[in-house]
Amino acid sequence: MRELRLSIVWSRRVLTEVCLASLIGLLIGVITTAYGLVFNYLSTAVETYLKNFTLVIALSTLLLLTSYVLVRSSSFRSGSVLEDFLLTYHFRGGYVSIKDLALILIASLATVSAGGSVGVAGIAVFTGYALAKYLVDRLGIIYDRKYYSIVGAVAGISAVFKAPLTGMAFSLEMPFKRGIEVSYLLPSLASALTAYVVSKLFFGGRELLEFIKPKTYALTYSLILHSIMIGFLAVLTVFMAYTLKYSLRFIKVKFLAKYPYTIPLVASSTIIFTFTTVPEVLGSGYSLIPKLLEIEEYGALISISLIKLILTLLILEFGGAGGIFVPLLISGAALGAAYGRLLNLPYVDLLMMAGIAGVFSAGNKVLLTSVLLAAESGGLIAVIPAGISAAIAYSLSVYTSI
Structure with missing residues (x-):
């Protein structure tokens, strides 16, 4: 009876x-x-004013200055909302004010409207976490408040x-980086499924990587070998990004801290330069994902992979706000x-x-x-190459993350 009770x-x-x-x-x-629909609309609107160089200079400078002030x-x-999320969870007792959330949300909209290379997924995670808390x-729930906050973060990304x-x-x-917390499994699944159903039924839209639907190929030694090589390349890419991130942070603190309002000017100057060289990497990049398969010049793909990641890190360090999930996906897809084209x-x-x-895997641990992202997006055929690459990148990147 005791066991039954x-x-x-x-x-x-x-x-x-x-x-x-x-x-x-x-x-x-x-x-x-x-929020994601508004974010993506503003990101798409960037392509309209990108045709006017004067407008690019004016809007990118004004909007990034606005974002910097808000942050x-x-x-x-x-400005990295994923970093804010982790710091809040581990070092601030899980507390985040609604005022802070509102400031970050508006700053992220200003950043993507300026052409900043940021994504919405990290923002959704942070928003879900804060609102669930x-x-x-x-x-009046007095136990496991951080537990339910993570459940909210799950709903956001789902x-x-x-x-x-x-x-x-x-x-x-x-x-938890290299840890895992299985007690969150059941409520997280309930939250994720509910958020997915609501998003799909009431708002519609395609899955993020629906455009990459791999054809059916036989599993060969060649595919396995190339997946291993891409895992190594992913590690090198993340190490490069990690080094750049903290180099930019050092430059900002060492040389620009005395003149704080020059910081967003560096970011806007980078956007203006990118506009004249590789304009397709500006904005969130949602419209770029389906075009990657159509690009046959490997040099252009390498440029997109590296510049997208570099621009994202620079924007987030120098006044912008937003997430890094989608830029990482685009960088990895282009890599x-x-x-393959090479x-x-x-x-x-x-x-x-x-x-x-x-x-x-390497960038976020x-x-x-x-x-699972590869399986849901590309089907079971994508699991083997994705799993091999992810395992190698995860193992060799140690505790490095961006």
């Missing part, structure tokens, strides 16, 4: 957690998807990526495509998925998430 008590708690997680998924799914007005000092505080399993895996890996291989689409998984 314990089972009933445990079942009630699990049911309560799942119901609350579903409610969080519903609310966060609506809010983050709506400095918050309690954060970094606010909700459980208002409901709604934006339209990949519920990826969102669930994210909750197990991302906040895999460039490798060697004239027939399965470029699979190598793109391997590049995505490798860079994403999320092995399982990277593989």
Whole structure:
């Protein structure tokens, strides 16, 4: 009888957690998807004014200055919302004010409107985390508040990526780097599925990587070998990005701190320069993803992979705000495509998925998430090359992350 009573008590708690997680998924799914639509609309609008060089100079300077002021007005000092999320979770007791959230959300819209290379997924994660924390505080839940905040973060990434399993895996890996937290599994899955259903049914839209649908190829030694090579290239890419990130931070603190309002001018100057060289990497990059398979010149793909990542890091360090998830995906996809085009291989689409998984895994320390993202986006055929590349990149990148 005692075991039965314990089972009933445990079942009630699990049911309560799942119901609350579903409610969080519903609310966060609506809010983050709506925000994502506005974000992507502004990113697309960038392509309109990019035709006018004078307008590019004026808007990029004004909007990045606005973003810089908004970020400095918050309690954060970094424009990378994923970094803000991790610092909040581990070192601030999980607390984030609604004012800070509002400032970061507006700053991110200003950044992408300026042509800044930032993504919306990290913003969705941070928004889901903060709003879920606010909700459980208002409901008077006194236990596991950070637990439900992670459930909110899961809903955010599930709604934006339209990949519920990826969102669930994210909750197990991302906040803990090389650790994993299985107790979040069931409520995270409930939250991710609810957010996905809400996003898909009420707002529509395609999955983020739906455009990369690998054809069916036989598993060969050649494919395995090339997937291994892409894993190594992903590690080198992430190490380069990591070194650049902290070099930029050093330059900002050492040389520009005395003249703070010169900082966003550096970012806007970079956008203006990029406009004259590789304008397709400006903005979030959603419209760029389906075009990568059509580019046959490997030099152009290498340029996109490197410049997209460099521009994102520079924007986030010098006044902009936003996420780094989507830029990482684009950089990885372009890396895999460039490798395939260089060697004239027939399965470029699979190598793109391997590049995505490798860079994403090394850059965020999320092995399982990277593989599931490839599986949900590219189907089971993408799992082997993506898994090989992700495992190598994850292992060799040690504790380096961006």
